[in-house]
Every structure is written in C-alpha cells, then in structure tokens.
Amino acid sequence: MAKLYFRYGAMGSSKTANAIMVQYNYRERGQNALMLKPRLDSRDGARTVGSRSGLHAPCRYVEELDDIDLTACDCVIVDEAQFLTKAQVQRLADIVDDMNIPVICYGLRADFQGNLFEGSHWLMAWADSIEEIKTVCWCGKKAIMNARVAGGKVVKSGEQIVLGGNESYVALCRRHWSRGELAPLEIRRISSGKAVYMPLLLQADPSRAMIEGYLDDGELYALTVNGQTAAVAVVAEREGGDWELKNLAVAPEMRGKGYGARLLNHLFRVLSARCDRLFVGTSAGNVAFYERFGFVRDGVIEGFFETHYPELIIENGKALKDLIVLVKKL
C-alpha cells in the first residue's frame, strides 16, 4: 500500500537535495517520479527546485495537479511542502489512497517564530510516515528551529513568508533560537545565492564583469561573525590543477580584526587536500600582506589593470598598472 510521507527538517538539512536524489533513484529503476512544489515559492525561478548545495531539478506546481496525467506516475515528490494549503494536503492524501501512488513531502516544520506552517500542520496530522532530516546548530546540538536573520540579527516579528527580501534563514537549536544567538564565528562554503555577496566582492575587485567571470565556477567561502558577513573569498581551479585565489574581501567595518587571515588559513587547509600550489594575482600594495602568509613572487603581468579594467584603479594615489603574481606552496 502506498503511503503519504512527511520528511521534515530545519533550513539547510538537505531536504531538496534528498528530494532530487529520490527522483533520480526512481529514474534509475526506469520509473517516473513527478517533482512538485507549491507555486508560492519562486526563489529558484519558475518550475525548478534548487538546494543550497547547488543541485537543481525541473518541477511542476502543485496547483497544476488537475492538468497532470498521473497514470504513468510511480511516485509524487513535493518540495517546500510547508507552503501547501490544507486542501492541497488533502488532495495529495487522495492520490495515495485512491491511486495507490506514494507521495513524499519535504518541508520545514515551523516558521521563524516557531509556529507550524499550514502544510506542515496537516502533514503532521495525516501522514502515514513522519521522518526527521537532521542538521546541526553552530553549537553542535540538533537544530530544530529556523531563525530569520536580517542585518546580522535574529528577528522574531514579521510576516510568515517574505518573498524576495534581504532576510536569510539559519537553523539553530531551540536555546540559541530563543536567545537569538548566532554563531560567534563561522566559515561556510556558499553554493547558491552567491550574488548576495557581490557588493563585498566588489570591494576587492572593482570589475563586476571580472567577478561574474569567476563567481559561478569558483568556490565562494564566507566568514560570518554573529550572523554578519565579515569576509568572503573566491577560489577557482586553473588549467593544470593549481588553484587561484580570485577574490578576498573584508567588510570595511570588520577590518583589522584578523578575519581575512582566518579565512585564508581555512582555504589553505581546504585546498591542501586537492592541490600543491595556490596562486594569487594582486597589486603592489597588497604584496606584503600575502608574503606574511608564505606567498612568494612568481611573476608580473605588465599592464594587466590597464588592459582588463575600463577605468583606472587608484591605489595609494597611484594608478594600478601591473599585476603581481604570487604563489604559495600548500
């Protein structure tokens, strides 16, 4: 007998990645699994589901169920199921009971204030099988709450759903959610939503076009202090297997506190497992900074800044001309 499943977890518990894997596994067995989401959620563009880990898959909207022929369907998967209405959960339960098709729903249990979402409420009440997908708070305890963070602070008031705002969400244990305490210092790799970091990246590299050229394929790391982004870095692989530090920027109000150094040392550790050398191209004014971390001069690309940047970049009263290439053995 088919079942209605509710698999819930806090933000960042890989729910969407899980949903995409389940669909993939059905396909591998030559079966069809239909991916759905409620229409309300449009963060990943029309008709796709996307995870923080960067996995994406096409989907249809739950609202379109009447137009979809389910006869050749072996399983229905619903992402962002917290946004379902009671009637939509009933409809999914009917698919299980009347058509004997399993329906697997993935979603958050509670909103940023700790209240059940409508979809989660009815899935909790009616699902045959309820499973938790676990993730951890920065303190190491299980995270069960979803904190809304704006301007580096946990906010507890506002609308349940904000679309297209500047808010972000962080999974916390109940104690740290109650107290509104975010990680004192945390470094994370950012795989989706990289564009949010553009203003900070522009501090280290004034060319938006250059940044866009390496941001998608590069790995972006962000260091946050009490929820506020203090430093970001982008590294990318070069031809031949070496890596290059493409961007390292520290927020103006966070400078002089060693956050750039913390992030660099983290990158050295991460990259040392994959490569032997890390390159960086920089201006004369920054050479001493990198030499402190063991970088040595490898060469100079004359006229680089004049060629690649439409406007002169002035550093310490002088226009930048040459790019100095440094390398560090990892």
Ligand SMILES: [Zn+2]
């Ligand atoms: Zn905690």
